[in-house]
Amino acid sequence: MSSNVSERQAREVAEAARESEWGLPSFGKELFLGNFRLDLIHPQPSSDPGAVQKGERFLAQLREFLESDVDPLEIERDARIPDRVIEGLKRLGALGMKVSEEYGGLGLSQVYYNRALALAGVWHGSLSALLSAHQSIGVAEPLRLFGTEEQRRKWLPLVARDHISAFLLTESDVGSDPARMASTATPVQGGYELTGQKLWATNGAIADVVVVMAQVPKGDGHRGGISAFVLPYDSDGVSVEHRNQFMGLRGIENSVTRLDHVFVPEENRIGREGEGLKIALTTLNTGRLALPAICVGMAKWATKVGREWSTERVQWGRPIGKHDAVAQKLAFIGASAFGLEAMLDVASRLADSKSGDIRIEAAIAKLYGSEMGWKVLDELIQIRGGRGYETAASLKARGEKPVPAEQALRDMRINRIFEGSTEIMHLLIAREAVDQHLQVAGDLLEPGGEVKDRIAAAGRAGAFYSKWLPQLAVGKGQLPRSYDELGALAPYMRFAERGSRRLARSIFYGMTRWQAKLEYRQAFLGRLVDIGAELFAMAAAAAYADTIGREQPERRAEAQELAELFCRQAKRRVEALFGELWDNEDDANRAAAARLLDGRYRWLEDGIVDPSGTGPMIPDEVKQSAAGEVKESAAGEAARAGALG
Numbered sequence: 001m002s003s004n005v006s007e008r009q010a011r012e013v014a015e016a017a018r019e020s021e022w023g024l025p026s027f028g029k030e031l032f033l034g035n036f037r038l039d040l041i042h043p044q045p046s047s048d049p050g051a052v053q054k055g056e057r058f059l060a061q062l063r064e065f066l067e068s069d070v071d072p073l074e075i076e077r078d079a080r081i082p083d084r085v086i087e088g089l090k091r092l093g094a095l096g097m098k099v100s101e102e103y104g105g106l107g108l109s110q111v112y113y114n115r116a117l118a119l120a121g122v123w124h125g126s127l128s129a130l131l132s133a134h135q136s137i138g139v140a141e142p143l144r145l146f147g148t149e150e151q152r153r154k155w156l157p158l159v160a161r162d163h164i165s166a167f168l169l170t171e172s173d174v175g176s177d178p179a180r181m182a183s184t185a186t187p188v189q190g191g192y193e194l195t196g197q198k199l200w201a202t203n204g205a206i207a208d209v210v211v212v213m214a215q216v217p218k219g220d221g222h223r224g225g226i227s228a229f230v231l232p233y234d235s236d237g238v239s240v241e242h243r244n245q246f247m248g249l250r251g252i253e254n255s256v257t258r259l260d261h262v263f264v265p266e267e268n269r270i271g272r273e274g275e276g277l278k279i280a281l282t283t284l285n286t287g288r289l290a291l292p293a294i295c296v297g298m299a300k301w302a303t304k305v306g307r308e309w310s311t312e313r314v315q316w317g318r319p320i321g322k323h324d325a326v327a328q329k330l331a332f333i334g335a336s337a338f339g340l341e342a343m344l345d346v347a348s349r350l351a352d353s354k355s356g357d358i359r360i361e362a363a364i365a366k367l368y369g370s371e372m373g374w375k376v377l378d379e380l381i382q383i384r385g386g387r388g389y390e391t392a393a394s395l396k397a398r399g400e401k402p403v404p405a406e407q408a409l410r411d412m413r414i415n416r417i418f419e420g421s422t423e424i425m426h427l428l429i430a431r432e433a434v435d436q437h438l439q440v441a442g443d444l445l446e447p448g449g450e451v452k453d454r455i456a457a458a459g460r461a462g463a464f465y466s467k468w469l470p471q472l473a474v475g476k477g478q479l480p481r482s483y484d485e486l487g488a489l490a491p492y493m494r495f496a497e498r499g500s501r502r503l504a505r506s507i508f509y510g511m512t513r514w515q516a517k518l519e520y521r522q523a524f525l526g527r528l529v530d531i532g533a534e535l536f537a538m539a540a541a542a543a544y545a546d547t548i549g550r551e552q553p554e555r556r557a558e559a560q561e562l563a564e565l566f567c568r569q570a571k572r573r574v575e576a577l578f579g580e581l582w583d584n585e586d587d588a589n590r591a592a593a594a595r596l597l598d599g600r601y602r603w604l605e606d607g608i609v610d611p612s613g614t615g616p617m618i619p620d621e622v623k624q625s626a627a628g629e630v631k632e633s634a635a636g637e638a639a640r641a642g643a644l645g
């Protein structure tokens with residue numbers, strides 16, 4: 001498949017990877033349908049006291065270890081995590097945070113796993129990257145969800161204790177579009193032979209055991225397709241060809257790994273042939289919470305540094321925090337930290353209590369956390385002025401507190417790219433948001449198709465829309481006293497309820513206007529998703545403030561204030577996004593981009609000298625697209641599978 005991937009094939013691969021069932025209620029799904037089900041996330045489930053005790057104990061140990069044994073400046077300077085630190089993490093059991101006790105892990109809840117990642121990530125981003133690549137996408141999670149009991153008994157104790165794992169999906173020509181995968185798993189006696197080259201595997205330079213995705217060719221007794229394998233890294237034919245270096249996360253051990261006729265026994269295949277992407281995607285439904293957890297940690301840290309610095313630093317006769325421009329930024333940083341934490345806590349408690357389908361909420365948390373986290377750190381740098389741009393080591397050498405703001409920004413940047421870039425997350429979430437519509441009217445939206453299918457679809461659509469559309473006209477958000485039990489937050493919940501219905505109407509207008517071509521309207525879809533994200537965040541902020549009030553009554557008023565502040569800011573963003581849905585420059589921009597790509601404005605590039613030199617952006621030997629062929633993965637459907645590595 002890899003050498004000639006059409007848009008349709010890419011789309012089919014992605015669609016097949018999608019989890020199509022909705023077994024549990026989903027706040028996110030309902031939100032996009034105009035059904036603001038606050039009751040699905042509020043009141044939040046209480047945490048199990050045993051889990052809290054265990055989690056707090058571990059956090060205390062981790063904190064002590066970080067403060068006493070790990071020097072973040074050393075990691076930054078040497079661009080690696082020292083062996084003694086990795087050994088220390090192993091001793092603490094940090095490699096097995098998510099693995100249940102039954103298999104030798106700590107069995108932390110999602111809430112405490114998040115907190116541990118945030119703690120480690122704030123100390124140095126490379127630590128949380130190591131831990132989360134190892135257990136959110138590495139061997140443990142896919143085996144926990146899809147492995148056989150035998151596989152779990154064999155591998156989970158190892159990865160929980162001291163075997164570092166990695167996840168090998170990406171290739172030079174396979175980023176957001178796994179249908180292009182060139183690595184193969186050829187069936188041989190007793191198993192498969194893996195061949196290919198994998199790019200950017202976090203932990204891949206020091207791993208002991210990895211998950212590899214490779215294409216099994218269709219053949220006798222083999223349904224084929226992208227499949228997942230557990231591969232011991234000391235197998236013959238595995239070689240690490242390069243350790244990659246990045247803008248940030250300087251300490252990660254990220255590899256180019258060659259697989260040269262590597263034998264992997266059949267019992268190491270996870271799930272069935274062809275289920276590789278589905279396994280990866282389902283794993284990420286919850287696994288994706290790790291990344292926003294790290295963003296939450298950074299936003300909380302930015303709040304602390306912003307407060308301390310803006311109080312101490314005096315310019316023009318006042319602490320800078322008293323100058324309006326800086327105060328505005330501080331309010332944004334603090335509110336965002338609260339909103340992000342609320343979103344994460346809501347999704348994570350749902351994950352722990354298994355009371356909701358959180359695939360949309362976790363995806364939103366990833367998208368929103370990485371985007372807002374980036375803005376928060378950018379504002380922190382601005383507040384810190386020249387010191388924001390200076391390295392921690394340089395600050396220290398001059399005798400100042402080594403605040404690693406510039407490093408935090410560099411480390412944070414990748415979060416908008418990996419585990420599903422922002423663009424891909426927009427499409428993935430948009431696909432889930434229109435799922436109900438596709439189920440009832442998909443055959444109508446697609447051009448062509450059988451007449452009888454279209455007639456049946458018209459019947460289904462008529463029945464659904466004649467009931468659904470009228471429901472979008474009125475709702476609780478129009479009742480002046482609704483949500484009054486939430487006090488000052490009530491107006492914002494009324495706004496969010498109305499917003500949810502308006503969002504659903506906008507999706508419907510978009511579908512009727514562009515029909516199947518809606519998937520190419522990525523800017524429009526992106527705004528719809530961003531509106532949904534803000535509305536979810538507002539609801540989460542209200543739910544979380546209430547939880548804090550219950551669990552820590554002395555903080556009730558402060559939590560309400562922060563939630564209200566966050567909702568004020570989010571409401572403004574929602575209003576702007578709604579405005580831009582129908583009043584924008586999308587068409588002009590798209591046309592201009594086409595002209596730019598055609599080279600019409602090449603003269604604009606005169607007068608510079610390009611330090612990148614010459615040579616191919618992607619080596620010819622791995623490049624698979626041929627001129628004149630439409631190779632791009634269409635939006636929506638295809639992009640979903642790109643949200644993996």
Ligand SMILES: Cc1cc2nc3c(=O)[nH]c(=O)nc-3n(C[C@H](O)[C@H](O)[C@H](O)COP(=O)(O)OP(=O)(O)OC[C@H]3O[C@@H](n4cnc5c(N)ncnc54)[C@H](O)[C@@H]3O)c2cc1C
Binds near residue numbers: 169202246642644
């Ligand atoms: C530090 C680091 C660590 C990583 N760790 C791992 C790992 O452990 N395991 C692993 O397998 N991979 C890993 N990756 C790979 C990572 O997941 C990919 O970089 C990511 O999936 C994006 O792929 P790409 O870089 O090839 O970008 P491309 O897919 O080439 O995308 C380029 C740009 O085009 C946009 N784009 C692509 N397709 C579409 C579309 N259909 N519609 C709209 N926009 C689109 C993207 O959003 C992006 O802006 C890592 C990467 C880095 C840099």
